[in-house]
Amino acid sequence: MSAKIRMNTEYRNKFYNRIKDVFEKEETQEQQAFLQAREDFNDRQQKVFNLAKIVVERSYPTEDVATLRKFKKKYGDPCDVVAKDKCFYFAHNEDVDDEGEKTETKSHFDFGLFGNVNGTEYSSDDTEHFAHAYFREELKEKGCNPDIIAQQSGKDSNPHKTKHVDMCNKALGKSGGNDDGIGMTKYFNDSFYADVIGTSYCRSRAIACTKDEYNIFLAWRSAKAKVVTTHQTWINSIMKQCDQLKIGLKAYRYLSEGIELASELGIKVDEAELIKTNSTGLTIYNPTNLANMIKGMKNKEQTREQKIYERMKYEKESVN
Numbered sequence: 001m002s003a004k005i006r007m008n009t010e011y012r013n014k015f016y017n018r019i020k021d022v023f024e025k026e027e028t029q030e031q032q033a034f035l036q037a038r039e040d041f042n043d044r045q046q047k048v049f050n051l052a053k054i055v056v057e058r059s060y061p062t063e064d065v066a067t068l069r070k071f072k073k074k075y076g077d078p079c080d081v082v083a084k085d086k087c088f089y090f091a092h093n094e095d096v097d098d099e100g101e102k103t104e105t106k107s108h109f110d111f112g113l114f115g116n117v118n119g120t121e122y123s124s125d126d127t128e129h130f131a132h133a134y135f136r137e138e139l140k141e142k143g144c145n146p147d148i149i150a151q152q153s154g155k156d157s158n159p160h161k162t163k164h165v166d167m168c169n170k171a172l173g174k175s176g177g178n179d180d181g182i183g184m185t186k187y188f189n190d191s192f193y194a195d196v197i198g199t200s201y202c203r204s205r206a207i208a209c210t211k212d213e214y215n216i217f218l219a220w221r222s223a224k225a226k227v228v229t230t231h232q233t234w235i236n237s238i239m240k241q242c243d244q245l246k247i248g249l250k251a252y253r254y255l256s257e258g259i260e261l262a263s264e265l266g267i268k269v270d271e272a273e274l275i276k277t278n279s280t281g282l283t284i285y286n287p288t289n290l291a292n293m294i295k296g297m298k299n300k301e302q303t304r305e306q307k308i309y310e311r312m313k314y315e316k317e318s319v320n
Helices: 009-025 029-059 062-075 125-134 136-141 159-172 183-189 211-251 255-264 271-276 287-297 304-319
Strands: 082-085 087-096 102-110 194-197 206-208
Touching (some): 029 211, 102 211, 125 136, 136 159, 211 287, 255 271, 255 287
């Protein structure tokens, strides 16, 4: 029956969304690298914050914090100089310059969900990218698109991107310029506060640490950045496959071609359900060839012999 049913925009969109969903759930190397990066970050986060808290308390001893809080209770606002923070400038003086003089090495480290991944205290796409990738599954369940920043990488700001970024931020509980937030943001941040003395911004108070401690903080921040880069690589791989999928589906004239493509990709499509809910393309985009092309774009584990076989099969079918 499907051989006589003409393809239309509705059917193309159904095929596209069904196949794209499968692409996102496949266990490719790119997907596994992202999941591993996120797990590695989780393993470091609490441990490194515990070290950060030790470093902070060396500069701001807990007994001094308790005394100042007692003074605040007694004297009020003039003694309101203790605050909780989750971002810190850490600095060490163990390096020397060309003349043998000690130099200060410092950077900003933010343990919040929307904290930076590159040492600057200012917000950027990467800060939101990390938050969206970290809670990707939860955001998908809420009907958000946590991949939007990766999908729009390299493009100018536009209403489509802004709309989906705002939806993700709202779902996470980020509120305006205050990234303490509510919901998932607050849940994440609450475990990573330490008491500091002083009412000025964190940039004005570099907290002393050793070089070894500083390097641990750098490695933690690199692990956080890797969540962003591996997520970007994974989404790029999906987008490349989807680009080819769009071209092929646009060239198909009959529903049967879409069903054949899905079948070649190992995806079961119910023809009756498709219908109920409801000029010939280049040779390379016939269902078998397109399926083989897309399969070849997946970075799955294959032996050398398997790769050679798939390539020879693809070239033979392209000629035919």
